[in-house]
Amino acid sequence: xxxxxxxxxxxxxxxxxxxxxxxxxxxxxxxxxxxxxxxxxxxxxxxxxxxxxxxxxxxxxxxxxxxxxxxxxxxxxxxxxxxxxxxxxxxxxxxxxxxxxxxxxxxxxxxxxxxxxxxxxxxxxxxxxxxxxxxxxxxxxxxxxxxxxxxxxxxxxxxxxxxxxxxxxxxxxxxxxxxxxxxxxxxxxxxxxxxxxxxxxxxxxxxxxxxxxxxxxxxxxxxxxxxxxxxxxxxxxxxxxxxxxxxxxxxxxxxxxxxxxxxxxxxxxxxxxxxxxxxxxxxxxxxxxxxxxxxxxxxxxxxxxxxxxxxxxxxxxxxxxxxxxxxxxxxxxxxxxxxxxxxxxxxxxxxxxxxxxxxxxxxxxxxxxxxxxxxxxxxxxxxxxxxxxxxxxxxxxxxxxxxx
Amino acid sequence: xxxxxxxxxxxxxxxxxxxxxxxxxxxxxxxxxxxxxxxxxxxxxxxxxxxxxxxxxxxxxxxxxxxxxxxxxxxxxxxxxxxxxxxxxxxxxxxxxxxxxxxxxxxxxxxxxxxxxxxxxxxxxxxxxxxxxxxxxxxxxxxxxxxxxxxxxxxxxxxxxxxxxxxxxxxxxxxxxxxxxxxxxxxxxxxxxxxxxxxxxxxxxxxxxxxxxxxxxxxxxxxxxxxxxxxxxxxxxxxxxxxxxxxxxxxxxxxxxxxxxxxxxxxxxxxxxxxxxxxxxxxxxxxxxxxxxxxxxxxxxxxxxxxxxxxxxxxxxxxxxxxxxxxxxxxxxxxxxxxxxxxxxxxxxxxxxxxxxxxxxxxxxxxxxxxxxxxxxxxxxxxxxxxxxxxxxxxxxxxxxxxx
Numbered sequence: 098x099x100x101x102x103x104x105x106x107x108x109x110x111x112x113x114x115x116x117x118x119x120x121x122x123x124x125x126x127x128x129x130x131x132x133x134x135x136x137x138x139x140x141x142x143x144x145x146x147x148x149x150x151x152x153x154x155x156x157x158x159x160x161x162x163x164x165x166x167x168x169x170x171x172x173x174x175x176x177x178x179x180x181x182x183x184x185x186x187x188x189x190x191x192x193x194x195x196x197x198x199x200x201x202x203x204x205x206x207x208x209x210x211x212x213x214x215x216x217x218x219x220x221x222x223x224x225x226x227x228x229x230x231x232x233x234x235x236x237x238x239x240x241x242x243x244x245x246x247x248x249x250x251x252x253x254x255x256x257x258x259x260x261x262x263x264x265x266x267x268x269x270x271x272x273x274x275x276x277x278x279x280x281x282x283x284x285x286x287x288x289x290x291x292x293x294x295x296x297x298x299x300x301x302x303x304x305x306x307x308x309x310x311x312x313x314x315x316x317x318x319x320x321x322x323x324x325x326x327x328x329x330x331x332x333x334x335x336x337x338x339x340x341x342x343x344x345x346x347x348x349x350x351x352x353x354x355x356x357x358x359x360x361x362x363x364x365x366x367x368x369x370x371x372x373x374x375x376x377x378x379x380x381x382x383x384x385x386x387x388x389x390x391x392x393x394x395x396x397x398x399x400x401x402x403x404x405x406x407x408x409x410x411x412x413x414x415x416x417x418x419x420x421x422x423x424x425x426x427x428x429x430x431x432x433x434x435x436x437x438x439x440x441x442x443x444x445x446x447x448x449x450x451x452x453x454x455x456x457x458x459x460x461x462x463x464x465x466x467x468x469x470x471x472x473x474x475x476x477x478x479x480x481x482x483x484x485x486x487x488x489x490x491x492x493x494x495x496x497x498x499x500x501x
Numbered sequence: 502x503x504x505x506x507x508x509x510x511x512x513x514x515x516x517x518x519x520x521x522x523x524x525x526x527x528x529x530x531x532x533x534x535x536x537x538x539x540x541x542x543x544x545x546x547x548x549x550x551x552x553x554x555x556x557x558x559x560x561x562x563x564x565x566x567x568x569x570x571x572x573x574x575x576x577x578x579x580x581x582x583x584x585x586x587x588x589x590x591x592x593x594x595x596x597x598x599x600x601x602x603x604x605x606x607x608x609x610x611x612x613x614x615x616x617x618x619x620x621x622x623x624x625x626x627x628x629x630x631x632x633x634x635x636x637x638x639x640x641x642x643x644x645x646x647x648x649x650x651x652x653x654x655x656x657x658x659x660x661x662x663x664x665x666x667x668x669x670x671x672x673x674x675x676x677x678x679x680x681x682x683x684x685x686x687x688x689x690x691x692x693x694x695x696x697x698x699x700x701x702x703x704x705x706x707x708x709x710x711x712x713x714x715x716x717x718x719x720x721x722x723x724x725x726x727x728x729x730x731x732x733x734x735x736x737x738x739x740x741x742x743x744x745x746x747x748x749x750x751x752x753x754x755x756x757x758x759x760x761x762x763x764x765x766x767x768x769x770x771x772x773x774x775x776x777x778x779x780x781x782x783x784x785x786x787x788x789x790x791x792x793x794x795x796x797x798x799x800x801x802x803x804x805x806x807x808x809x810x811x812x813x814x815x816x817x818x819x820x821x822x823x824x825x826x827x828x829x830x831x832x833x834x835x836x837x838x839x840x841x842x843x844x845x846x847x848x849x850x851x852x853x854x855x856x857x858x859x860x861x862x863x864x865x866x867x868x869x870x871x872x873x874x875x876x877x878x879x880x881x882x883x884x885x886x887x888x889x890x891x892x893x894x895x896x897x898x899x900x901x902x903x904x905x
Contacts, residue, residue: 109674142677261571262799390788
């Protein structure tokens, strides 16, 4: 018999609480081996500051409500453990000892994998045996090895439908009003979520016309030429832009561009910068959408596969611990795309910590502003929801009436 | 037997195409009296430029697809007819005569009611008998007489769930990250949609903590004190702000504030201005969401009552024409809130044109930054969707698990 603890870390996802509920449910089923189930408030900080709650007795109704809940029910943190911060490790050790906790489940992204990985210091410093299992989640989808990170599919769906609906609106309006729309999308270093804007794009006229990925150097002149091309050809131009696109010097456009023609600092992210650039150079009326937190908290639009995968990694994490595995994270391997089939495998935390997986070259077209069929095929099963729209195609894209 | 024409005007709503489909369906049912059904492309511009499509034979499947479609299927316009622009009225007259059209249905907001109303000039100038029926739609919800404008309920739902989800995210994150979130909401002169952010707010700790309405003068010092109060009391502060809030001089804050401390012009709307104000004065990390078009194109989240009302006004418009009514618009009268009951009545276009209905005084609390129970009771039936969340309360608010 041993006690376990669960904690959430980093940015939220629409389905992280599904991993929590699934982990708790699985641990409860193994009450012959797992005694107490604890949660740390605000991730590793709860362990450092001894803010611990006993969640052993949560009822099935409560677990269902947890699955229905946006955000992270136990609170999260952005906190990087230092290699040699003995004092902090001692505080964590004291909490673990106090509650006789022998196993930590840490639910997070790259930084959180780093935290999980560093917790092995506890054994080194205090000779305290500790099982440490990571659980993946991040809307950035940038963890290595895994086919997908739970949380990404729902955020990808949010971006896909946002692009489709706002573009259809623009198309209706563009004759006498706005000519260009920009959606600024999260993912500072990897373009997965920005690419999701194009999951349903089959032809040039489909939106987004221009998809600006952080993997591709931003070229202002080429960009403005493209905006002009699409506006003149179709009457409007739709743009998806990653918050993290960089210019030729490797600087974030969001930073480098936030200086106006007089050298004065400007407010806002890359979306509003590009909007200003287009308005001042091409004189096109431009609207900029910044979903920000909305794209990562959109539990109401969570896709079935995302919920399933979030639960699967929570369940597998407990099973790994019971199987005697340590310092691993459950990851998703795609076995088939249509129908979507997967299996869960364990990968060592040390191989995951601080590694960011970017969009591979074959997912980005030569032109640099569109994604390839390979990328769309990768994305499709994750945004699919059979019950999303009354009329939708095989990719889950709502079918719209088109005149003529 | 007579021919009719339908046109869409002004900003889009999530359900305007439901009005279109319902109108066409109703007209088809009266094929004994209505001969041809036409649509003008891009509103009144289609009539001026003779860009007309025959939609008499649209199938039931096509009408269902139209209902499934975001944006405005026939395109829209922002175009104000001048009182004495004889040449333009003559162009419209020529198109009407060419297609033998005796009845115009104009689907729009305040400006569109103005356009519909001015079309009676056609009779005056050319002695051409014309029935002119307006059909209400606007996410701003600012048309007089009607209890609600079709389109508003779905956008209100979008704002309500966006506020709930982003606030829950912030609450999870605020210990070590962002302290303040701002959602910038459409509605330049009337605070209906901004108020919808608070439809589910029952107590002070519920979000939004601060709701900034265009009906209330913005006071910078009072605002900053409030932000500080909520951040210190709850660890975070959530803000809903109308794009149209004004300062003591009656200037839009979005304009007046877009000058930095050096007097240099800044980019962005009021959300980013307030974000900058908070960051520079209180040093709180702040995130700003700007849904922009997303809040008015969100067909995927359309509420059942909104779809029903959009269809009802489309249907009634045709029936008014058949009953010999002219220069009227179908409007919604609430008969009961729980269960929601309504009836449709006709109101003269001249009484609607260019009149904006603002939030009444009794919908805004004395403190100026919260809405009253009367306002929430008004809003509730419109955002309600019985099938929205697996667990939700009687107001349609998703039920979240809360750790004691």
